[in-house]
Amino acid sequence: MVTSQDIREILATNEVLAPVAEQIGDDDSLFDRGLDSFGSVQLMLALEERFGIEFPDEFLTRKSFASIAAIRETVATVLHPQAA
């Protein structure tokens, strides 16, 4: 089970998002909060490491990492493909 709080903890390790990580709502756009392309790559790497997964290429889109809710769903789909 992936919780929003798990994801917020990872966001807190991201240089750009760290100062605001706790105030980001589940559906807020991370890109509006200043996440840039490199930031999103770092975020993907941190998520892969944390959950022991690899995102397939078709998941590597802006939409999959646009918000905490989107990330939760992306991670859950990769963790439990049959449930999705």
Next chain:
Amino acid sequence: MSTLAQRAQRAATIAALHADAVDRDGRFPLEAVTALKAERLLGLQIPSQLGGEGAGLREIADLCCTLGQACSSAAMVFAMHHIKVASLVAHGLDSAWHCHLMERIAQEQLLVASSTTEAGIGGDLRTSFCAVETTGGVFALGKDASVISYGTQADLILATARRHPEAAGSDQVLVALFADQVSLERKSVWDTLGMRGTCSDGFRLEARDIPVEQILPKPFAEIAAQSMLASSHLLWSSVWFGIANSAVDRARTFVQAEARRQPGQVPPTALRLAEVSNALQAMRAAIVSALRRYEDAQGDVDTIGSIGFSVIMNNLKTTASEMAVDIVQRALSIVGLAGYKNGTPFSLGRPLRDVLSAPLMIGNDRILANTAKLLLVQKGGGQLMSA
């Protein structure tokens, strides 16, 4: 009614006529741009319901190549204009103000310029120092715009800036500013090796009391990712292909003239011509396949926003810019002194000087560094026909 190719050819003929003066004097290709307007080629991409012709990037790319063979500066002006228009078409249709702007561009054939580069930031498109300062329904913007091609000739400038004075450097918007709404104080003069006619001077840009409707509603992050990066790399590459193509044309004419002088023998330079034609074909293939990828992905935000797509477009830019320089240099080595001299039918000085801007226009190392980051998560694989 003439075909698009005929209209482009007429404009290119005029561009070619003035190409030497444009280069020598480092002046704006006014005759060529006037011809582009007369042929109504500045509104091509705008949807027909807004008075344009709804042309796709593939058609624009073809025109960039045609013009690139005539006058690189005029071609680059045309390309840069259409890169901006591509962003308006992709992201402005939800905004009444921007729809009206597109109608005006098509109707009045307005020329659109770009201000992304900023003093102290250089070619990092996704970072701004300057910020939009809003009070009520209007905003002010001051920008140290170190390069704006045809800044004083354009009817409209699209400029990047931070969303507000407290926003992060990458939290940017794209604002549209009419020439009569901005003051441009010239800070540097574009006296360069090549691409001299783009008149890419540096300015202090100041705008005041601009209605907030002129800010594109979409975040610039999305505009860059979904239209601007791809259209820049595709259209720039098409201009460079036009330059490379015309250099190879000169080399071919040269070799064929040699062959006619010595019937029954293959001139030694023919081997080098075979090599360069090989390189030209590879360059064309790289551009055409990326253009197809772009067209196939139209309307598919997920694909266009994906890491794989960004890698393809970045690779196109670095590859095409290096190949173009290489091809022009090879053409020069075939033609020899007749190409090195100015004022011969085989002169290659200008194409060489112009094309040397290609690897610098958003530095290739900057783009490679960006791709390197993306490759940290891309998984690869794929098929010959689909990857």
